Amino acid sequence: MKLEYDLAPDITTVVSDQGKLRQILYNFLNWSISRSDADRCVGLYAELVNDSRLRICIDDQGQPVKNAASVFDPEEVAGSSDADVNELGVIIGRRLLDVMDGYVDLQNRASGGLRTVIEVPARPTKG
Secondary structure: OEEEEEEOOOOOOOOOOHHHHHHHHHHHHHHHHHHOOOOOEEEEEEEEEOOOEEEEEEEOOOOOOOOHHHHOOHHHHHOOOOOOHHHHHHHHHHHHHHHOOOEEEEEEOOOOOEEEEEEEEOOOOOO
């Protein structure tokens, strides 16, 4: 497995809950790696959006997702005969994103595989 990454040069400091952000990244990156064959590549790119949000894109080369909403449904995953711990990890990651005022979007790529787009605040929001 090959992992490629690129960070936009404007990412200098991100102020966030380090533990939650680490767990989110670990869960989604692990899922993307598990979806790809051993001889394939997983790519990660991070950038700042509007100087206030961190966007992380993870591209894998696994199978397309038929129903993106079902990926985050615990009942759907638990009822699947081929569910694994990585799928449970993305459910946890999604819940952590909700707590952090973030979101995740799954996009099937025309070239094959899946793009996972994660976005979180780059700094604490005033509330």
